Amino acid sequence: MDIVYPGRCPVCDNVLNFGCRDYICHECADKIKFVEEPYCKKCGKPIMDENAEYCVDCQKKTFTYIYGRALFVYDRHMRRSIARFKYSGRREYARFYAKKLYERYNDWIQLIRPDAYIPIPVHRKRYNKRGYNQAEEIGDCLSELTDIPCMKNIVMRTKNTLPQKELSQIERKSNIEGAFFINQASEELCQKLECVIIIDDIYTTGSTIEECAKVLKNCGVNKIYFLCICIGSVI
Numbered sequence: 001m002d003i004v005y006p007g008r009c010p011v012c013d014n015v016l017n018f019g020c021r022d023y024i025c026h027e028c029a030d031k032i033k034f035v036e037e038p039y040c041k042k043c044g045k046p047i048m049d050e051n052a053e054y055c056v057d058c059q060k061k062t063f064t065y066i067y068g069r070a071l072f073v074y075d076r077h078m079r080r081s082i083a084r085f086k087y088s089g090r091r092e093y094a095r096f097y098a099k100k101l102y103e104r105y106n107d108w109i110q111l112i113r114p115d116a117y118i119p120i121p122v123h124r125k126r127y128n129k130r131g132y133n134q135a136e137e138i139g140d141c142l143s144e145l146t147d148i149p150c151m152k153n154i155v156m157r158t159k160n161t162l163p164q165k166e167l168s169q170i171e172r173k174s175n176i177e178g179a180f181f182i183n184q185a186s187e188e189l190c191q192k193l194e195c196v197i198i199i200d201d202i203y204t205t206g207s208t209i210e211e212c213a214k215v216l217k218n219c220g221v222n223k224i225y226f227l228c229i230c231i232g233s234v235i
């Protein structure tokens, strides 16, 4: 496998030494920043004030989800990594992200014991163009590591929304409103789920995860958490 498809560092994209598949090169291991305390108890974003419970955003808003955690600070290194993962076909980076999620959050995952991971869906058109859904890739890898099912196609995407990164905070909210639905066939299955973790790649304003959480809650899912790979840095 290493000879035919050499592993690449998920941060700088350089080919890794033989046998280093799933890992990261030494230089990049020093560059990437994990989310460390103090962070917001709701969205998991790093904050400056260690006495504050929530970030400025979460002090003002209410959310349907209970709380969530993120892995990396979305800085220029991770920006490049995620961009290649989403837009340049580096599907295999999911294994690295999931491995790091596992190392960092498996204790927490086992504690809350979710019935399933729910990856944020992409619209069919985007899926066909890209060939995969990045959140599903992460969810699948995490599922293998933790033995918790990753349920795809429960939540579907109705609207082919504009990429959130191109929009302001207010535009993001209306862009994503009504973007998800759960079809009748999945409704019954959904009613059996008591607790889930939503999986996404980047948390910015939280409106995508919130919108997804709303449709799950409407279907009777009681406890909703989330895990994402990157989150905006300190505000």
Ligand SMILES: [Zn+2]
Pocket (backbone or CB within 6 Å): 009, 010, 011, 012, 013, 014, 024, 025, 026, 027, 028, 029
């Ligand atoms: Zn590297």
Ligand SMILES: [Zn+2]
Pocket (backbone or CB within 6 Å): 040, 041, 042, 043, 044, 045, 054, 055, 056, 057, 058, 059
């Ligand atoms: Zn927050």
